[in-house]
Amino acid sequence: MYDAIVIGARCAGAPVAMLLARQGYRVLLVDKARFPVDIMSGLLVHPRGTALLKRWGVLDDVLATGCPQLHSATFDLGPIELKASFHPVDEVDFTCAPRRYLLDPILVAAAVEAGAEFRDNTTVQELLMDEDGCITGIRARTAQGTTVTEKARIVIGADGVHSFVARTVKPEAYHVNPILSCGYYGFFRDVTVPGPKAYIRPYRFAVCIPTNDNLMLVGAQWPIEDFARIRTDVPTHFYKLMGQIPELATQVRREKQVGRFIGTGHVPNFFHKPYGPGWALVGDAGYHKDPILGQGIADALEDAAMLAKALTRGLSGETIMEEALAEYERERNEICLPQYQIAIQFATLAPPPPDMQTLLSVIAADPEESTRYLGVLQRTVPVAEFFAPEHIASLMARATVSLTA
Template structure:
C-alpha cells in the first residue's frame, strides 16, 4: 500500500514524488515512456523555477549538463526593442533551458534518491475505485507486458495536458479560453544568440533560446486559424516567418537544422478542479495554457510544491484531505490566474494598441522598469502591481 501513486514523471510528477518521499511517505512514480526520452515540450525555466531547483538541491546537476545560464532577455517588436536583466527570485537572477531528455532524468534521480519507487515504460490502463466512488489505486501494464495492480491513499495525475487520470475522473473545467495559436520549433547549430530573444510581429511570434550542445531552439507561432495551412508544409512556413526577421534570417538556415520540427495546433487553455475523492491533478494535467510566455516548467515546479504542502496536511491527518486540497486549488488559482489572463492577450498575437506601444517605448528607455516588466512576464512581479493606475501614470508622466 502506497501513500501516493503519481502518474507522470516529468516536471510536475517527479518533484511531487521527491518532496513527498523526503517527508517519509511511501511513493510510487510511474511513466509510460522509457527514460531517458525527449518530449514535445518547451525547455525554458523562469528564475522562479530555477530558484526551486536550487532549493531542491538539483540545480548543480542541471547546470552540469552544459546548459547555458541566461541573464537577460530581449523583446523585439519591430519599432521597439526592450532589453532587460531577469528579475531576481530568492537570489537567482538567471534562467536556463535544458533539453528535456537531460532535465527529466535528473528530477527522477532526485526522487529515487529520496526513496521513491520509479517504474518507467509502465502504462496505466485503469483507475481503481471503491463502492463510494473514491479512487483507490491503479491497474497498469509493465514493460514486460504483465498487468499489475497497486493500491494507494491517493492517485496524482501529473501526466500532462492529455492526462489519462483527468480523462478518467472527468474534472470540472473553468476559465476555459479557445485555442489561440499553433506552433513549431526545432534546434539549430551555429546560431549566435547570447540571450533569450522574442520577436513579436502582427499575427506572428518567434523566439530563440540557447540550450545544450551549443544548439539554439528556434520556435514560431501563428494564429490557430492558420494551422491547417501551416501543417501541410511546416518547413516552408517556418522559414518564411523567420525570413521576416532579418536578425534571425541571416543565421537560421535549413542546413543548420538539427532534428525535425516539433509542434502542434492543440494548445488548450483551461483550469481543472484539481482534486476529488482519492485523486489530485498537478502541472499541465490540472492547468494548461498557451506556451507563448514559456510558463509551463516553472508553473509545474511551483504547483508541485503547493500540492505537496496540501497533501502533507491531508496524509498526516492534520486536516481533512478534501479541505487541504481545496486550499491548494485556491492558492494555485490566486497565483496563476492574473498571469493567465495576461498570457491570453499575448497569445491573441494582435499588434499592441497605440497606448500600449507608447508605454512599452517608455519602459524600454528605463532599465529598471524594463527588468520589472520582464518580472511581470516571468510571473515574479504581480500584474496588478505593475499595471496599477498610479504606476502607469508615473511612467507616462
C-alpha cells in the same frame, strides 16, 4: 499499499514524488515512456523554477549538463526593443533551458534518492475505484507486458495536458479559453542571437533560446486559424517567417537544423478542479495555458511544491485531505490566474494598441522599469502592482514630456 501513486514522471510528477518521499511517505512514480526520452515541450526554466531547483538540491546537476545560464531577455517589437535582466528569486537571477531528456531524469533521480519507487515504460490502463466512487489505485501494464494492480491513499495525475487521469475522473473545467495559436520549433547550430529573445510581429511570433550542446531552440507561432495551412508544409512557413526578421534570416537556415520540426495546434487554455475523492491533478493536467511566455516548466515545479505541501497536511492527518486540497486549489488559482490572463492576451498575437506601444517605448528606455516589466511576465512582480493606475499614469506622463520636449 502506497501513500501516493504519481502518474507521470516529468516536471510536475517527479518533484511531487520527491517531496512526499522526503517526508517519509511511500510513493510509487510511474511513466509510460522509457527514460531518458525527449518530449514535445518548451525548455525555458524561469527564475521561479531555477530557485526551486536550487532549494531542492538539483540545480547543480542541471547546470552540469552544459545548458547555459541566461541572465537577461530581449523583446523585439520591430520599432521597439526591450531588454531586461531577470528579476531575482531567492537570489537566483538567471534562467536556463535544459533539454528534457536531460532535465527529467535528474528530477526522477532526486525522487528515487528520496525513497520513491520509479517504474518507467509502465502504462496505466485503469483507475481503481471503490463503491463510493473514491479512487483507490491503478491497474497498469509493465515493461514486460504483465498487468499489475497497486493501491494507494491518493492517486496523482501528473500526466500532462492530455491526462488519462483527468479524462477518467472528468474534473470541472473553468476559466476556459479557446485555442489561440499553433507553433513549431526546431534546433539549430551556429545561431549567435543573444537569447532568450522574442520577436513580436503582427500575428506572428518567433523566439530563440540557447540550450545544450551549443544549440539554439528556434520557435515560431501563428494564429490557430493558420494551422491547417501551416501543418501541410511546416518548413516552408517556418523559414518564410524567419526570413521576415533580418537578424534571423541570415542565421536560421535549413542546413543548420538538427533534427526535425516539433509542434502542434492543440494548446488549450483551462483550469481544472485539481482534486476529488482519492485523486489530485498537478502541472498541465490541472492547469494549462498557451506556451507563448515559456512559463510551463516553472509553473509545473511551483505547482508540485504547492500540491506536495497540501498532500503532506492531508496524509499526516494535520487536516482533512479535502480541506487541504481545497486550499491548494485556492492558492494555485490566486497565483496563476493573473499570468494566465496575460498569456491569453499575448497568444492572440494581435499587435499592441497605440497606447500600449507608447507605454512599451517608455519602459524600454528605463532599465529598472524594463526589469520590473519582465518580472510581470516571469511572474515575480505582481500584475496588479505594475499595472496600478498611478504607476501607468506616471509612465505615460514621461511619454507626454518626451513628445513636448
